[in-house]
Every structure is written in structure tokens, then in C-alpha cells.
């Protein structure tokens with residue numbers, strides 16, 4: 385009996401272990417090799433990234449767990465009842481900040497070591513960092529976005545006010561520093577009580593002029609995820625003091641401000657409360673009351689949204705990096721578990737139904753990674769002044785699509801991945817459930833799915849009013865080029881390697897269908913286009929990924945490239961013009977129901 389008790393107590397399930405994120409799957413590594421013609425440079429970076437991947441697993445992961453276990457706290461009062469509003473941050477969070485600086489997670493994008501590929505390399509490293517950052521990737525997204533904006537501003541300042549220029553210079557230097565004692569993070573204060581998507585209508589914060597370029601901000605920022613940041617960018621309406629009751633008439637402007645004064649006290653900011661969130665609990669998200677916070681105007685008056693939108697491309701790329709990185713990490717944990725976990729007499733990896741799931745998981749990580757790589761590559765060229773006009777237009781079109789698509793796919797695979805680990809994956813102290821909780825926000829902040837679909841449509845509309853189809857043409861040409869190149873290359877392939885050719889036809893039908901319908905939308909001949917746009921965006925994303933997979937065949941031609949392309953096209957949604965709903969369906973199924981149910 386004793387032996388039996390010892391046996392049952394000693395039994396244990398396989399450990400949940402992640403592989404080195406740079407090596408697992410390896411698709412980003414393959415793509416990087418395709419892009420960097422200099423093989424010595426590739427080998428150097430490959431080594432550096434492999435070491436960094438290991439560092440993520442060995443060191444940063446532990447701090448990220450600590451950040452989850454010791455979330456930030458707001459202490460409202462001291463023992464004597466004095467209001468102190470002290471934000472207390474855990475050790476894990478502080479360590480993540482220190483390593484973010486030391487590893488140059490943001491800084492790398494602004495250094496010159498790798499010429500036009502600095503930004504690409506920074507983003508490739510970032511996706512390894514994100515899932516072990518303890519959500520520190522969130523303030524870093526805003527930090528990088530702010531650094532990008534401030535850099536542009538310094539080359540074309542909107543004021544000659546020396547105080548402003550000095551603060552912007554100091555901001556840029558500190559946001560991009562590798563020295564933890566100098567390193568700053570930045571907030572992005574847009575969302576207010578009335579919402580975050582429609583800032584033009586929801587912003588109630590006002591800016592009262594103090595002379596020169598200085599203002600005082602008064603308002604309520606409903607979500608600030610970087611409450612511990614040293615600086616922030618904020619939207620507010622410049623309103624003459626005598627016209628405050630008409631504040632909504634005044635357009636938004638953009639401001640830079642320090643969060644704390646030189647003496648360490650807050651810049652006339654009151655931390656009202658910490659947000660009680662479903663996930664991202666590591667993150668100090670708070671509601672803030674601005675009670676005359678000193679700030680400097682850094683956009684033209686009334687052009688704040690245009691100013692801050694430069695940040696959004698960066699923060700959306702960070703969002704995608706988080707989705708790609710989390711999927712990659714969970715995929716590796718699931719594969720490793722399947723290799724060791726036995727059920728019904730065999731390892732899970734031997735079970736055909738499980739193999740199907742693993743293959744689909746692999747395919748989706750691959751797809752999102754390729755999409756991410758392409759947009760990162762375009763951004764790298766843009767940031768280093770090596771982009772063509774077409775590159776710029778493609779980047780503008782693809783960024784909202786990348787963000788919305790990767791966030792949704794990630795959410796699905798976080799759930800599937802947990803299921804693949806059985807009950808073990810559902811246990812809080814496996815630190816897997818937080819991956820699902822944290823992934824949900826990726827579909828909300830930096831633009832919800834619908835808002836991004838509409839942004840995509842806006843991006844398509846050319847600034848040249850005479851030719852609304854211009855940007856769509858750029859996209860269509862880009863994609864068609866890949867397909868045509870592949871079709872002509874096919875004639876040189878041996879018969880045995882041509883199995884994928886029929887799949888190009890299906891992809892072409894999808895691609896042409898979406899492009900034709902989008903062109904009708906742009907010309908204003910489609911009814912209910914907003915009811916249709918979400919489907920069109922998803923089909924377009926799948927078709928774009930198909931093109932990227934196809935391109936891999938021509939570059940590498942490995943069996944895995946051919947198989948993944950074929951499989952991808954098989955699982956793509958078929959383009960059909962009757963996919964989306966009409967207002968009638970909404971009226972009958974939802975609206976009448978609401979009226980009947982007296983909701």
C-alpha cells in the first residue's frame with residue numbers, strides 16, 4: 385500500500401515548456417535570410433536573436449510571472465488619512481522596465497547599425513519579447529510611437545519655443561535610451577469617459593493658454609495604461625477661458641507633458657482609481673483627473689488627431705507583434721506537451737485529430753508571422769527613407785488589416801491552445817490562462833475590428849479625389865505581380881512540383897472578387913458597404929497571406945512552403961457576393977426582437 389501511495393503521489397504531467405522563440409517554426413528566420421543578402425550579417429543576427437530568444441525564456445519570463453502575481457496597486461491614503469495616491473509597482477514590472485532599456489527594445493529602431501533594416505530587426509526581436517514582457521510591451525508601444533512622432537517633429541517643429549524644443553529633445557533621447565537610469569516611457573492619453581474610438585467627439589479635456597507655447601490641461605482621462613510613465617502625449621481642445629462652455633466647438637490639438645514635476649510630485653494629476661480589468665492586470669491602467677497639468681502644444685492648433693495618428697502605425701505594429709509572439713510561444717508549448725503527454729496509450733503527437741489541430745496552429749502562426757514580416761519590412765524602409773510611394777501606400781493600407789487580423793486569429797488560438805493542454809492549461813498557476821485574457825485586449829485597443837475595417841476603407845480612398853481607386857490599384861498590382869511571377873516560374877518546375885498551381889486559381893478568384901467589390905465601394909455603387917466591409921477585410925487578409933506563402937515557394941521552394949500554401953488556400957473563406965447581411969436581416973433578427981423584448 386505504501387508503495388502505491390508513493391506511486392500516486394509521484395505521478396506528474398509533463399512540464400509546460402516553451403522553445404526558443406527564434407527557432408520554433410522558423411518562418412521569420414527564413415524570411416530574414418531571404419531579405420538579408422549578406423550571409424555574414426544574417427549569421428551574426430541569427431546568433432544574436434537565438435541568444436535573445438533564450439534570454440526571453442530564461443530571464444524575462446520569470447519577471448513577467450512576477451508582474452502578473454504582483455500587480456500594481458494604488459494606495460489612496462496614508463495611515464493618518466492624508467491623500468497620497470501612491471502607485472506601487474511590483475518587482476517584476478520594475479525589472480521588465482530595466483531590461484527593456486538594457487536590451488534596447490525601443491532604442492534599436494532608432495540606431496543606425498543595420499541601415500534600412502534597423503526597424504525590421506527591432507520588430508522581429510520585439511515579437512519574441514512581447515509574450516514575456518509582463519505587458520511592459522504596452523508602455524513600450526506608446527514609447528516607441530511617441531519617439532517616432534517626436535523625431536518627425538524635431539525635423540519639422542511647429543514652434544520655436546525653446547522650452548518645448550528642449551522637452552521634445554529630452555523626450556526623444558530618453559525614450560530611446562539604453563541606460564535604465566535615463567530611460568523614459570510615454571503614455572498616450574486619448575480615451576475619455578465618452579469613449580476611445582471617436583476621439584473627435586468624445587474628448588472633453590481642455591487646454592487653457594498660459595502664454596508662449598505653454599498650456600494647462602483640465603479633463604478626465606478614462607484610460608491611462610502608462611500611469612508610471614515619465615511623459616505623455618495628450619489630446620485636448622484649446623479653448624479661450626471665456627468660452628469654456630462651448631468647448632466642443634474647438635478642434636483637438638496635441639500636447640506633450642511631463643507626468644511628474646521636477647520635485648517628483650505629479651503634474652497636477654490626480655490618480656482617481658485603478659482599472660479593474662479582465663486581463664493586462666500587470667499594467668498600471670488608471671483613470672486620471674487633469675487639474676491644470678502643464679503641457680506644451682506640439683501640433684498645429686486643431687490638428688491634434690493628424691499629429692497623434694503618426695503614433696498609431698507604430699502601436700498597431702506592436703499589437704501585431706504581441707499577437708504573433710503569443711501565438712508562437714503557445715504553439716511551442718503545445719507541441720512540446722504533445723511530444724510527452726500520453727493519452728489512450730500513445731503520445732498526443734501520434735493522435736491524428738491532434739495532429740490536425742497542430743498543423744492548423746502551425747499554419748496560422750506562419751500566416752500571421754508572414755503578414756507581420758511584410759508590414760514590418762515596409763515600415764523599415766519608410767523609417768529609413770528608402771520607401772517608394774507604392775511602399776508607403778501599401779503600408780498605410782496593410783497596417784489596419786494586419787492589426788485586426790492578427791488580433792482575431794491570436795484570440796482564437798489562445799483558446800484552442802489552452803484546450804490542447806487540457807486542464808493543465810486552464811490552471812491559473814500554469815500562467816497559461818493569462819495569455820488568453822491578455823490577448824483579448826489586442827482586439828480592442830489601438831482600434832477595434834470594426835473601427836479598423838473602416839480605417840482601412842478610409843486608407844484606400846486616395847487623397848487624389850479624381851482617382852479614388854489609386855491605392856487599390858497599388859495593392860492589386862502588388863498582389864497580381866506575385867501570382868503572375870509564380871505562374872510563369874511554374875513552367876520551369878518539374879511535373880512533381882506543380883501540385884500547387886491549381887490553388888493559385890482559387891486565390892486569384894478570391895483576390896479579384898474582393899478587389900472588384902472594393903472598387904465598386906470606392907465608386908459609391910455598393911449598397912450597405914459598411915455591413916460588408918468586415919468580411920471583405922478578412923478575405924483580403926487571407927488572400928494577402930496566400931500571396932506571401934506563394935512568394936515563399938518561389939524564393940525557397942521547400943516542401944513545407946508548397947504544402948502550407950496549398951493548405952492555406954484550401955482553408956480560405958471562399959469569396960462570394962452573398963456573404964454579408966442586409967439591413968433587412970438586421971431589422972428582422974435584431975431590431976424587432978429588441979422592440980418585442982422591450983430591451
Ligand SMILES: Cc1cc2nc3c(=O)[nH]c(=O)nc-3n(C[C@H](O)[C@H](O)[C@H](O)COP(=O)(O)OP(=O)(O)OC[C@H]3O[C@@H](n4cnc5c(N)ncnc54)[C@H](O)[C@@H]3O)c2cc1C
Pocket residue numbers: 571572573574575578579580581582607608609610661664669825828829830831832833834835838
Ligand atoms: C486595458 C486597456 C488599456 C487601455 N489603455 C489606454 C491608454 O493608455 N490610452 C488611451 O487613450 N486609451 C486606452 N484604452 C482605451 C481603448 O483605446 C479604447 O477602449 C478603444 O479605442 C475602444 O474604444 P471604446 O472603449 O470607446 O469602444 P467603442 O468605440 O464604444 O466600441 C464599442 C463597439 O462599437 C464598435 N464601433 C465603434 N464605432 C463603430 C462604427 N463607426 N461602426 C461600427 N462599429 C463601431 C466597436 O468595434 C466596438 O465593438 C485602453 C483600453 C483597455 C481595455
